[in-house]
Amino acid sequence: MVDGYEGFREFVLARGPALMGTAYLLTGERHLAEDLLQIVLSRLAARWQRIERDGNPEAYARTALYRESVSWWRVRRNREVAVAEIADATGTDDFTHASVRRLVLQRAMARLTPRQRAVLVLRFYEDLGEAETARLLGCSAGTVKSQTHHALRRLRSIAPELAELLAETDSARSGGAR
Amino acid sequence: MTGLRETLREIADSGPPIGGMAERAIRRARRRRARAVFAPLLAAALVTATVAVVTLVRPADQEAVLGVPDQAITVAAEPPRPLPGGGTAPIVLAYTVQCDHRGVPGCAQWRVRTTEGAEFRVADGFEPDPRARMYAHLGALAVSPDGTRLAYFDQDARLAVLDVTTGRKTLTAFPADRAAIGKDMVNITWSASGAWLSIDFTPVYSAAPTPRAVVMDLAGRNITTLDAGCCVLGVADDGSYPVQAPAPPAKIFRPSEQAPLRMFEADGDSHAVVPSGAGAQEEGYPYLPAYARVSPDGTRLALLSNRGRNTELSLIDTADGRVGPVHVPTQLQREEGPPELAGWRDAATVLVWKRWSGAEVYAVDVNTALTTRRLTFEGKTPFRISLATLLI
Known part of the structure; x- marks a missing residue:
């Protein structure tokens, strides 16, 4: 499928697991890690052609990941719905x-x-x-x-x-x- | 001493899989681009149509809060068009609904939704008679965890596996039994790897004899036919599977008569027994794939059960029957209808859904009990669903 996002798919395939690991460390929760990384990847995809031209998508992704995580409380406050006692x-x-x-x-x-x-x-x-x-x-x-x-x-x-x-x-x- | 960095790395390595994030990000980017192109036109329209503005903007606000923009699924009353023969995008979910008008062709067939949001019905799938009791629960279809394949009974009641990306349909060696499939609930489950299938015939609505349950690998090297029609509670990646044995009497909704669960290896050898009553099962639901499902590695069984008016999710160690942490997600209480298991998404996440004037799918982290809503069905209520678990 040629749609201009081939490089993006390759990037996520190669570097996605490492970015997910970092997101997991930053959030401490699997769902929040997924949502954090999803937001960052969506921004990356929206600007992919420019970021790919710049030649360092990982640096962009990591910066966005860390900065987004710092303001994560805004999203987190609305995302969690129910937490029982942790055994x-x-x-x-x-x-x-x-x-x-x-x-x-x-x-x-x-x-x-x-x-x-x-x-x-x-x-x-x-x-x-x-x-x-x-x-x-x-x-x-x-x-x-x-x-x-x-x-x-x-x-x-x-x-x-x-x-x-x-x-x-x-x-x-x-x-x-x- | 293992260093801090090494411990942090171990935590990072245990994070969730990446799943279908790239495609979701691309879809979101495309929507954002479309919005940017039409923004000037919209701005002009907004000046003269304030009410329309409110309607249009509200979904965007919800996206920002929920973080996952493609959660809401509107279920149409009319059946969608048939699945095209040339292939489609992967399937993210499948469901059945009750017919508004029973004479409409295909109204009782399974519907599938692609990752691009297109909806189709599986036109060559088995179509229950809409005059039958509980017809929306009959027939069977299961989406593979990665969404690229469908396993279902076709119109001739043959078990088929369809590669949706190419449109290629393969018939399995499973023998057909049209009467049985049209009479009672059939459950097809995939292993997490997509290499194994289990087919379970649960005598919920009828006391008539059912075909015998089967566990098979798609390569056709291993096909195990069980002694009875139920109750295979999914199949692990190594081909092992839990079974309620000996099988309960027909019409299984009699929790007090439950037999213990046994874990079987792929070659049919029994290697563990889970005592009856584990996880307060005696108070609640029977051992059905809708309420109990084995984990991808076969070491745990996720089990929904009742305690008073509450629904509980328990984890049972399949080696020794020990009941693990019990979570009580308040969003999943059963006053609105009993929740069902939709499967394991990964080693730490169970997908649970409930229906009541629409439906909702939740992801429950079995380590922390954090429960997150992932999908919402609006419009007609789905009666059975199957999820591409890796894409949810």
């Missing part, structure tokens, strides 16, 4: 177990603000420096620094068992002003 799916106290560690981190991150989550994902998942993180989020490096500090402090407060996992962030932050 404890861990069934074990063994924090060395990868699935338990993952679940604890996921739940703790869900209690951060969208901007704090975005900063953590950019700094410690995308491995970006403070300057690049600030550019992507459209804020100052000082804001990134303070948001990172508050986010990590809140994670340690919510889930003390994450302390060891978060220890490495101290060294990353000290050399993070790239």
Whole structure:
């Protein structure tokens, strides 16, 4: 089918799963991740010819993903319809177990603000420096620094068992002003 | 110690599949472009037609709130035109309705809706007699998870698989039984991978003997015929399937008489038994594919059941019968009509739908209980639906 969107389809096929992973980290919910990425991809498709000419659709998509996630509360407030009590799916106290560690981190991150989550994902998942993180989020490096500090402090407060996992962030932050 | 980055990567890797997002984004972009082209004309029209403006703008507001613009589906009273022979876009859903005028040809046949929004009826599909009791529940059709194929009984009651993108129809080795198909509810379910089919004959409305249920792979290498007509609750990607065995007596709506569930491997060996009553099933619905469905990996069974006036969604471990987290999505309470399962969309999401003066489809995250409305049917009420689960 030749309709001008062949490149877009190829891009989503190749990079969609990675973008979805990032969206999932940013929202913490599967449906919200899908909706967030759907909004970003729709914008991408609407401007595809220009973005394809510029040659870096992934950069556009990632920037849109992070910025949209920060203002996500507006959509989220209207999207969720019913949440029952979340059952404890861990069934074990063994924090060395990868699935338990993952679940604890996921739940703790869900209690951060969208901007704090975005900063953590950019700094410690995308491995970006403070300057690049600030550019992507459209804020100052000082804001990134303070948001990172508050986010990590809140994670340690919510889930003390994450302390060891978060220890490495101290060294990353000290050399993070790239 | 596994690092923070590695743990974040593991979380990212467990995110949902990308599904049909590219096509949805393209459709939305096209609509946006069309709106941009006609905006000046519309602006002029808006000055002189304020009432029309309100009507036109309201759907756009809803899109912004819901985030998914193609949710609302209007069900027409008249049957749509037949599915073209040369192929169409993938099918996102299929449904049946009750006829307004029973003499209209094709009114009792399954209707399908493509990803581009076009509607057709499956004209060579089995057409129940509209004079029959509960005729809108008869016949059977299932959309493959990716929407490219339809499995259904044709007019000669042969089980066919139609590739909708090419229009190529393939007949399976399943034996025909026109009388049985026209008399009681038949359920066809796809495995998540689209490689397996299960055909279940549930004696809901009639005590007459039914054909025996079948689990088959589309390559034709494995066809297992069960001892009874019901109740195969879907088939997993490895060909394993849960069955209520021994089968209950005819006319199955007798929950108190339920037998336990057994999990069978693709080769027919039984390997696990789920005790009767698991998931408070004794209070509620029988083991039917509309209320219980196996997960893509075969490890869990999603089960709708009753507790008082509430509907509950339970997860049962198919290896040991242990009941997992139980969620009570308030949107799915049954005072407006009992919800039904439409299948698993992926390893963490179950699709549930309910009908009552229209219908709604919800996605329920089985890990968090977050319930999100995905589709709304307006106009006539659909009686049975089948979803391309990966496209919802």
